Amino acid sequence: MTDAELAEGVSTTALMIAAIRAIETRRPDGLVRDEYAEHFVRKARSGVEMPTRIEDVDAGDEDPVWGRLGAYCGLRTRVFDDAVRAAATPQIVLLGAGLDTRALRLDLPAAVRVFEIDRADVLTFKSTILDAVGATARVRCDRLSVDLAEDWDVALLAAGFSVDLPTTWIAEGVLPYLPRPVEERVLGLVDRLSAPGSHIGYEIVLGQESPEFRNHDLYAGTVEAIGSHLPSLLDGGARPDSAGALRAAGWEITERPVADYTVRYGRGPDPSVDDPIRQARWGFGHKKSRVSCLRL
Numbered sequence: 289m290t291d292a293e294l295a296e297g298v299s300t301t302a303l304m305i306a307a308i309r310a311i312e313t314r315r316p317d318g319l320v321r322d323e324y325a326e327h328f329v330r331k332a333r334s335g336v337e338m339p340t341r342i343e344d345v346d347a348g349d350e351d352p353v354w355g356r357l358g359a360y361c362g363l364r365t366r367v368f369d370d371a372v373r374a375a376a377t378p379q380i381v382l383l384g385a386g387l388d389t390r391a392l393r394l395d396l397p398a399a400v401r402v403f404e405i406d407r408a409d410v411l412t413f414k415s416t417i418l419d420a421v422g423a424t425a426r427v428r429c430d431r432l433s434v435d436l437a438e439d440w441d442v443a444l445l446a447a448g449f450s451v452d453l454p455t456t457w458i459a460e461g462v463l464p465y466l467p468r469p470v471e472e473r474v475l476g477l478v479d480r481l482s483a484p485g486s487h488i489g490y491e492i493v494l495g496q497e498s499p500e501f502r503n504h505d506l507y508a509g510t511v512e513a514i515g516s517h518l519p520s521l522l523d524g525g526a527r528p529d530s531a532g533a534l535r536a537a538g539w540e541i542t543e544r545p546v547a548d549y550t551v552r553y554g555r556g557p558d559p560s561v562d563d564p565i566r567q568a569r570w571g572f573g574h575k576k577s578r579v580s581c582l583r584l
């Protein structure tokens with residue numbers, strides 16, 4: 289396969305997040321170090337040249353995409369990284385894994401198993417680039433090419449996932465793209481596959497279906513920066529009450545606005561700015577017991 293063929297179907301959003309992690313890696317005050325991110329950006333032929341350093345961006349940190357959204361996604365990756373480390377479970381499942389490289393980046397114990405679920409085009413591109421640069425994970429990492437709207441649970445179990453071991457589930461930057469019934473089913477399966485002691489970290493965005501959200505100035509630059517109008521890629525329908533559903537199934541869940549994390553980490557999107565970043569919530573929690581299962 290040539291690079292061009294490889295990159296044709298790569299999700300532009302996955303590539304955008306990789307570019308943001310590449311930028312973050314080069315910053316002296318970076319919250320994330322991902323030495324693989326730059327390789328993805330350089331090898332992709334997405335039709336749009338994405339930056340790998342903030343110095344490559346004319347407006348720098350003032351740029352709405354690479355500055356402000358970049359600060360959001362960089363902080364998000366770090367917060368979810370820390371949640372994975374703190375949970376310290378023997379299994380980790382990345383739902384909509386994209387070009388994230390947690391299996392390589394985080395110093396996970398060798399016995400941990402990582403499962404990455406995403407579409408085939410993204411994961412084929414990812415594996416090819418990682419193989420080409422000789423990346424080897426300390427942990428076993430299985431990439432499962434299956435749509436989250438399909439029977440990804442079957443693929444997960446076939447790959448050796450154990451329902452008897454606690455799992456950390458990460459849905460970073462993926463639930464807002466899923467139609468409501470798919471999000472409900474995904475979290476229902478997460479619950480059903482989770483042994484007590486399992487953890488979850490997820491991102492939701494309130495009001496993403498409103499015209500005010502979709503037409504906000506924050507996103508105008510994404511057409512040029514990534515070749516797609518970002519909010520148009522998000523699902524436009526009503527969102528489910530996922531925290532409520534998880535709580536009803538015995539999960540202890542806390543959702544917080546991003547501003548809380550900007551304050552806690554000392555970097556991130558400026559909380560005083562009133563834009564759609566205020567609508568995002570990052571939820572974390574764990575499963576206390578097997579009292580009930582979400583309706584599938």
Ligand SMILES: C[S@@+](CC[C@H](N)C(=O)[O-])C[C@H]1O[C@@H](n2cnc3c(N)ncnc32)[C@H](O)[C@@H]1O
Binds near residue numbers: 383385407435436
């Ligand atoms: C914004 S990217 C985030 C990727 C990764 N979690 C990260 O933070 O770098 C969204 C990812 O979700 C994946 N995705 C979206 N809808 C999906 C679906 N229905 N099934 C599987 N993957 C999906 C996309 O292919 C893409 O890789």
